[in-house]
Amino acid sequence: MKLSAYINQLNQNYVENTGAESPSSMEQGLRNGMNAILGKLPGQVISGEVLARDGSDILISLGKNQLLQAKLEGSMSALPGQLLSFQIKNNSASKILLSPLFENLSQDPNVSKALMAAGIPENSVTAGMVKAMMQEGLPINRQSLYQMNRLVSAFPQTDVQTLAQMNRLSLPVTPESIEQFEAYKNYQHQLGESLSDIADAFTQSFQEITGNSGPMQGLAFYKDVLGALLENAKGMESSAQTEQVNQTVIGAKEDAGVTESEGGPLSFLSAEERDELVSHLKQAGIPGSTVSAVSQNRMSGQAILNEIQKLLKEDALPDREAAFELLESRPFKHLLKNEMSRQWLLTPEEVAQEHSVDKLYERLNSQMNRLSQVLAQSARGDTALAKAVSNVSNNIDFMNQMNQMFTYVQIPLKMQGKNANGELFVYTNKKSLAKKDGSVSALLHLDMEYLGSVDVHVSLRNQKVSTKFYLQDDSALDLISQNIDMLNERLARRGYSMNAEFIRRDESENTNVMNEILKQGKNVSVLSGRSFDARA
Incomplete structure (x- = not known):
């Protein structure tokens, strides 16, 4: 029976039991109930007797001639005649949402029976566990209680609601997956931001290693990491050229003052940045052909990085101090970050291409695994870069786990500017x-x-x-x-x-x-x- 129909049926009984003069007192009781909670905020608690419940709809008596019709959050048993306490989750003219409190569980004999049958002691922790399971619609039987109690014991610092939710979604429960799940719930999960963190962490780790171990170790670290980044980027050069041309055309439409010299594969650098980059390349002893190509804006960012990585690998940079200054220069950092974005972010046009998202994640997986190996082999597992790479890898792993049950994917996007x-x-x-x-x-x-x-x-x-x-x-x-x-x-x-x-x-x-x-x-x-x- 719907709650509205039940209210009509309840009118006569309510009038008889309260001594009211007419059924209109029922309507007055509902108005009184609304007035009683008018000033209450989400988080505050109310108590009353359950008069009726239909699914998530509930009718509560708050006191003499004060009735409240509301929505109930969770699936805990709430039977007519029970005196229960509720926390206000939402309080507006259009919607009142209530959540039963922990202490109500002790009034449900089924909870005690279930805990006893599972051989689990009844206390505030296990009561909270049962409440969380009820709210998530999990079965309350011996096996499920035993399994959940093992999780609660294994992860005592984790919110039991998190464990119940992960259980319901059939997600594996590990320290890494818990961290990712809570990040997703707290809106701190954006893959694009995590990828951007890698570029910043790369620079930070390079500075720390150079400062602690000297330029030789710093350059060796840079060579290894740059090699890992570029290893899986082969075949993207043509798309890089196409992207640069597209950006130039779009920019020309937006700014009629753009000149031909401002286009080209290095259009993301300002004229001043490009001049500064050319100066650093010369001082570091980079071959003249490369310097000339950069000066004339005829060389892509990926090609420049490939040339730098090759020279680092062959130990062919004559002035290590100048090489360090090149890698630390503002335009080179800009170039590196742009190349990472090109590899790890998709333009709207690329998203429209078949299998582009699949290829992106294949590339990310491969590069993160390679970076992890390089950092582990060089005993750099405690660097800021290693932590940033681990966060991206765990995020991708967590998405894969979710996709066992749901179709979900993040798409890091590179928009214009x-x-x-x-x-x-x-x-x-x-x-x-x-x-x-x-x-x-x-x-x-x-x-x-x-x-x-x-x-x-x-x-x-x-x-x-x-x-x-x-x-x-x-x-x-x-x-x-x-x-x-x-x-x-x-x-x-x-x-x-x-x-x-x-x-x-x-x-x-x-x-x-x-x-x-x-x-x-x-x-x-x-x-x-x-x-x-x-x-x-």
Whole structure:
């Protein structure tokens, strides 16, 4: 029976039990209940008697002629007649969300029986464990309690809610996976930022090693790491040239004052930076042909790095101090960081290419593994670079683990002038699969410099695409709506028709994709044999 129907049925009993003069007192009781919690904030506690419950809907008596109708978070037993305490999770005119507190568990005899059957002592820790399992919809039986208790004992410093959530998502529980899971929950998981950290950590580690062990060790470290970075970049040179040309054309459209000399493969460097780089190359004894090519903007960043790495490997740099100054110079750091971005970030055009994301992760996996080997072999496993590389590797491993159950991927993006981070989560529920209606849903989340947080909810059924764009300000909404025809045309070329909605939301409503996964986790199944055309 629905709660609204139950309230109508309850009217007469309520009037009789409270001595009220008419059923309108029931409505007054609901108004009184709303007034009673009007000033309460999320986190505060209320107590009352459960009058009725239907799924997540609950009706509570807070006191004489004070009734509260609310949503209940979690799956803990709440039966009519029980006196329970609740924490307020949300309190607004449109939605009141309550969460049962730990102490309520002692009133549920099933909890005590389950713990006793599993041979687990009943205390605040195990009660909290059971609450977390209930909230996540995990089975409360001897085997599941025993397994969860082992996890709680093995990781006593980890929030039991985290352990229950990882268990529900069938994720392996290790110190590394816990760290990544909590980073995802706390929105500290962006792969693009972690990759950017590698460039900064490379410079920091180079300085520390040179300062502690001298220039010879510093240059040897640089040679090994640069070799690992360039080892898997073969075959990308042509794409690098194409990217530079594309950037030059785009830049020319934006700035009519651009001259021909400002284009070319080193267009990401200013004229002053390029002149400074040429000066350092000369002082370091780099061959004249290379210096000339850089001076004339005819040599790509990857080609320059290959030349430097070759000279370091052959110990063919006559002036080590000048070589150190070259590697520490501002334009060379800029060049190195740009080359890392080219290898590790995708432009929107590249995302549209088939298998581009797969190839990106193959390259990242290979390079991170190679970097880890180089750092371990040279006893540099405690450097800032080693920690940054480990963080990226663990992040990728964690994504692979999630993809055993869900379709999820991060897409580090290189936009014009700024980088961005994208996340794609594809999900569908078991009911739609059972009906075989062919529908697939997805969430594309973007963190962008100028547009801020952008969410695109997409539903695909047959060849029809329905999209909802959520943005944080009117100017961003206007920009997207003015250019939606471009997306329409691209989808039409792939055989899709599209309907789009544009919705503005507050900045406080940023989407956390892990929370979306947790919400859907109970109903998501592996998309075996199904695909979502993310490139479109």
